[in-house]
Amino acid sequence: IYNLKFTENIIKEYEKLFPYEYFTSRESIVKKESCSICGEINTIRKHCGHKVGKVYMGEMCSRIVEEFEILGFSIVTNPFDKYTVLFPQDKEYNYFMLEKLMPNLKKPYDNWYVDILKEKNPEYRDIGRNDLCPCSSGIKYKKCCLNSDSGYTDHHRITLLDNPNVKPIPFTLGSTWKN
Incomplete structure (x- = not known):
């Protein structure tokens, strides 16, 4: 009746977008x-x-x-x-994902969710198993990073359920810190 369940669920979605790392x-x-x-x-x-x-x-x-x-x-x-949240000295968190979402929300109770997918980094996309690993280890890719997560980045896709005219907002953010 007070939208408490919705609020509890949407807070979890917002937490996925905040770039905080240390608490x-x-x-x-x-x-x-x-x-x-x-x-x-x-x-x-x-x-x-x-x-x-x-x-x-x-x-x-x-x-x-x-x-x-x-x-x-x-x-x-x-x-x-x-x-x-801890804010390390000389570091600034990057709020890019929230900046992309907020202009697309019309009201506080808009329904949306975030999918976090793994996407290969560009330097790992067209590499062969026997090529040297892009991580600069000097080892072949198959014996180095092939079976690890080191060649992948989190890819966030926001889907707005209340506004079907807006296509999902995809973006990849390699670092949570502003450069």
């Missing part, structure tokens, strides 16, 4: 948390009964962490939630 992941012990609906303190043995993620009178239930102890931080590449 932090915290390790912590939650010592005290309360319910966002009733304010009651929740523990392992005693909780208020409201379900996290369920909507009550127009407000979604969540847990508010009031006290916690940080044990450590890790730098990760594929976290469960992608909220803690």
